Amino acid sequence: MTPELKARFDNDIRNHKVVLFMKGNALFPQCGFSARALQILQQHGEVHTVDVLADPEVRQGIKEYSNWPTIPQVFINGKFVGGSDILMELEERGELADLIAGKTPV
């Protein structure tokens, strides 16, 4: 991963409370897991999305950045939270709202 790309991820994640790296965009998700993750997050407010399909460098780079092998990936309040399974589980446990509100540490 180039330093430029790392800086770009750092910025995205610093400047937005909730960031979703997904396949497709908010209007046209290109994968069921990405669509589901987006849907869950949108119930809690604004979501900044990054389409990994638009740039192969981003698609590969984000996996190295978070040390996580799959997409979608969710970052909340500057920290990596996980993929769609973890997101669904957090929502089921009722912990996601608090996490976004910053009431529980990520």
Added chain:
Amino acid sequence: MLDPNAIHQRILGALPGSEVEVRDTTGTGDHFEARVVSPSFAGKSMVEQHQMVYAPLQDWLKTGELHALALKTYSPEQWKKLGSR
């Protein structure tokens, strides 16, 4: 083809004192689900908890022998609160 018991043993070896339950979801020995309740999870995020379970299974995951593992992880405190859901 993996045996749920082999997965169980590795998780338990890496996280002593845990309560581990592993199930073969498809009967084909490569898709599993596991529930792990471990004192080592206290204060850790869910991603960190999952990574602690994946760590001892890394070689099986890399070779694809273990294709998928659906995980539910809890600290004992979380399990007390959420286990009866």
